[in-house]
Amino acid sequence: MEKQLYIQNSLTREKELFTPISAPNVGMYVCGPTVYSDVHLGNVRTFLSFDIIFRYLKFIGYKVRYVRNITDVGHLVGEGDEGEDKIARKAKLDNIEPMEVVQKYTNGFRGVMRLFNIQDPSIEPSATGHIIEQIEMIEEIIKNGFAYESNGSVYFDVKKYNSTHDYGTLSGRNIEDLISNTRELDGQSEKRDSLDFALWKRADPHHLMRWNSPWSIGFPGWHLECSVMSTKYLGETFDIHGGGMDLKFPHHECEIAQNIGAGGKSPVNYWIHGNMLTVNGRKMAKSEGNGFTPEELVTGNHKLLEKGYSPMTVRFFMLQSHYGSTLDFSNEALQAAEKGYKKLVNALKTVTSLHPSDENEVNAEELQAKCYAAMNDDFNTPILIAHLFEGVKIINSVYDGSAKIDDKNLTLLNKVMNLFSHEVLGFVKETSNSNGHVIEGLMELVIDLRKQSREDKNWGVSDKIRDQLAQLNIKINDSKEESTWNHEE
């Protein structure tokens, strides 16, 4: 039952039963960042979506090889194939080596991934590390007649390809529409047709990133690296390819064409596209000036932010929507997520202190089944979270005595809540540092003293303790029998 996983496949536009090529192995490729600037929250959402997919596939027993590339060359700024390389441009601007740019923002990217508890992929290859393989693939494509050389550059011949294959199936375009919608070439272009895209670009002598090739000293086109690296590490046909919605066309479309042009095989069985994070209904993007970095988010130091939010609050916020839908950012929504997440975390703590009784009114098995069902339905995290809140309600009801649970159900409830919260949704467990024991002891003492003063009806003292602790973000929860505390970040 756990493995009846359905995935919304962008290629067929249908929800399909997931059947890997060679179970229990699964190959998954996700387009990673171009490391020329800081990632913003919109980027984080995409990688978080695939983090969930990666985690859940493993959770239900698959052995996943997850490849996520680092683009460190070939991604051009601005107009089509005529722009400047993003990395090289940044290097010139900052007057440093291109590889310093790459290193800096790769480090930054990994730091952000860690901050949000997004797991590392199995392989994180970079484009510059695969120049030879890229040249080899270009040679294959030329040999098959789908690419041509022009003035030291090599272009993919889209029209030629389309005469024997369909170009545009993934993004639902047909080539006639594309032709009628593109601008005329200015006559200076090396390309035969405006739809053609670069596989190799000849570099000017002043260009900072250059490699030898049979055609010229130059650099590879952006789309090529993904075709090459996915093939190298996952094979000519593999299970899942993911990326942001905005990469569907032209990037993913070109990938498919390149793979088929080189090896003759359609590369991917399941295409998965994550949707955009929006701000006031508009896509978060650097050009809109509405993107903020994770650092700004945590500190709240941005004009769109009323306050700072913890990474796990943001994670919770994002997972409350489905990866395939746009998600609109707002302070109100973040604050709601903050409270909701806190409620979940508290319940996860409470469940460990519950006492079973002989009677039982809880069906933990059913809850478990519902959690699996939610995730099996195209990784529906908002539904999963809704079910976890059913669990929260149960936990709190048992805690305050209005429901009863037996040992068997309590054990399972605890397990389900923890596994789905931490392993599937990836919420970080509260870590106790080395002073944990000391703090536990101290708090026990403080709470005991407060209890004394309350019994003596010495409200001044008990309230003072509570208020002062509150200033340290330590919150006291009084219930009938006992008082508990927790430290909020």
Next chain:
RNA sequence: GGUCUCGUGGCCGAGCGGUUAGGCAGUGGUCUGCAAAACCAUCUACACCAGUUCGAAUCUGGUCGAGACCUCCA
């Protein structure tokens, strides 16, 4: 202009033919020395107009509105 997606209650956001989504906020209770938390109950919905159906937020057509892609973007 072309292709596509979406319009759900105060906010975010699931559902996609018949059942309470869920979280946050609001209201009324219970508990409490007070507060918070928690529990119980409860109020706000499916852009608009037609059609299909015993029955539509969910299907079809139209209207209006928003967005994405078509150029780099997660």
